[in-house]
Amino acid sequence: MLPMATPVTTVFTLTGPQDRLRQIAEERAYRTCAPNQMAWENDTTLVMTLENGIGTSFLDHGHGLSDDFPDVSIRGIEYFDCFDDPGFAKWQGGQLVYEADLITVFGILFPTDASKDWPGCSASFWHRSPPLSAAIAENCPDFDLMPLRQRAGPAPGWVETSDGFATLFLRLPSTPDAQDGLGVIIYPGIGRSTLLTGIDRFGGVARFRRQAYGQVSAQCPELRAVLRDCWKADEKKRRKARQERKILKRKTKKESREGKDILFDLFDPDPWVM
Structure with a gap:
């Protein structure tokens, strides 16, 4: 089987005086990228986009640009495929301001609702850190969860969505600057159920922790009736899943005793959330 290359996209966004950016575009043509891969976002913002890597590491190339042009602000993003696990960096005055990698722990879609003129929203949640919070706020404004306030929910202050496997109940932050949002994944x-605490407007989370249904229900009394209905709806499916896990567990133990290789761990479908 032939190896398949993973598409890599690298984007550098330079901000500064227009005359200076035009000079940089001329100097970096065919060095950072081809002229047709440069675009003006506005009069003071030049965007350079590179496909499938740049021959050196993302950070090394950014350091080089920053050393050569310390008088402009430079933001860099590099990601695989469709924005999978992007890396962020920013340079200002020739110095690295932040460097951060985003690993989404949980994501789900709030789908489009034409009857309410709702364009849809993808909610992504990740472990918050100071550099990553700065990077997301500056580079991913579409991560903003606050527009969800316009949706009606199962209880005052809460919104809900499901992808058929998991159901998310989300209480948004009390203000745009607050970090007091709460999420329940069922x-x-x-x-299984998971509690997300300390959510900010861009999906940064202070802590993920797996909890029993009863514990979640006790901590979110306003959702008790809704959670009960959600839990009971799949009672038969849950019982069947428990039986299947027991069978698979016995089979795995037997294969382990016989010295067979076990290729998959089928007993923890939610390994990120501890």
Whole structure:
């Protein structure tokens, strides 16, 4: 089988006086990228986009640009495929301001609702850190969860969505600058639930922790009736899933005793959330 290359996209966004950026564009043509891969976002912002890498590491190239042009602000993003696990960096005055990698722990879609003129929203949640918070706020404004306030929810202050496997109940931050949002992820089909605490407007989370359904219900009394209905809806499916896990566990133990290789771990479908 032939190896398949993973598409890599690298984007450098330079901000500064227009005359200076035009000079940089001329100097960096065919060095950073081809002229047709440069675009003006506005009069003071030049965007350079590179496909499938730049021959050197993302950070090394950014350091080089920053050393050569310390009088402009430079933001860099590098990601694989469709914005998978992007890396962010920013240079100002020739110095690195932040460097951060984003690993999404949980993501789900709030789908389009034409009857309410709602364009849809993808909610992504990640472990918050100071550099990553700065990077997301500056580079990913579409991560903003606050527009969800316009949606009606299962209880005052809460919104809800489901992808058929997991159901998310989300209480948005009390203000745009607050970090007091709360999320409940229910996996009714497998009998799992997770609590997300300290959510900010861009999906940064202070802590993910797996909790029993009863614990979640006790901490979110306003959702008790909704959670009960959600939990009961898949009771038969949950019972079947428990039986299947027991069978798979016995089979795995047997294969382990016989010295067979076990290729998959089928007993923890939510390994990120501890």
